[in-house]
């Protein structure tokens with residue numbers, strides 16, 4: 714069964730943990746998050762299948778970041794269940810099944826681009842964690858994100874977009890099966906963002922990593938996502954899952970097509986209802 718069919722089965726309500734041999738990259742069953750008396754996320758049921766690219770949209774404070782923090786074991790579910798690659802989130806974290814990219818690149822300023830990318834491997838070795846030999850070395854990852862020749866540059870010698878690309882290379886160094894991205898390009902200018910969108914799609918195709926990507930930008934969500942998850946607020950719940958079905962390559966030209974604009978208009982309407 715293809716990944717796409719598995720995804721459809723999941724969305725039809727089939728228990729994907731038992732569909733075929735492929736576990737969902739992330740699976741949430743009745744998951745809720747409470748901070749004291751405040752419910753940030755309520756009864757979330759989702760299956761994000763291996764290899765898919767999901768974008769997450771929703772009004773400010775609806776729980777987009779909370780959802781990524783929940784999946785990445787930064788916060789526990791107050792009720793319900795969350796699994797990553799079939800494992801409880803803590804086991805998935807310890808097995809380095811996922812990696813996180815934040816809006817701020819959070820590079821160590823005294824380390825070169827290459828040394829920043831190597832950091833998770835060094836930390837892993839010091840902790841005695843066996844890290845699988847990557848298909849790509851840190852140098853090759855810097856090439857993949859378009860930074861060949863800048864390996865020795867310090868973060869202050871790089872632009873914001875370049876620092877974010879180093880952060881993506883660093884996130885990929887332990888070969889995560891799931892990449893969680895919280896507004897990674899939110900602070901960048903539009904042209905840089907567009908360029909990084911194209912590059913991220915190329916990385917996604919080449920690595921086969923599942924991506925969960927939070928954004929405030931409807932065009933960005935439609936351009937990148939195979940599926941857009943729309944959350945509504947108070948409490949954070951799933952408002953809609955919209956399949957983005959646009960044949961052909963995702964190129965910048967796509968943004969001028971009627972199909973693209975129709976998806977944007979539909980999501981704008983959904984957002985207004987949230």
Ligand SMILES: Nc1ncnc2c1ncn2[C@@H]1O[C@H](COP(=O)(O)OP(=O)(O)OP(=O)(O)O)[C@@H](O)[C@H]1O
Pocket residue numbers: 748751753771772773774775776777778779780
């Ligand atoms: N540690 C915390 N303690 C208490 N409340 C929290 C905590 N973290 C998040 N919240 C609340 O949970 C809700 C969801 O927050 P979250 O950051 O996930 O929203 P978001 O959709 O990512 O917002 P934005 O789009 O503005 O970044 C908000 O009302 C927020 O104030």
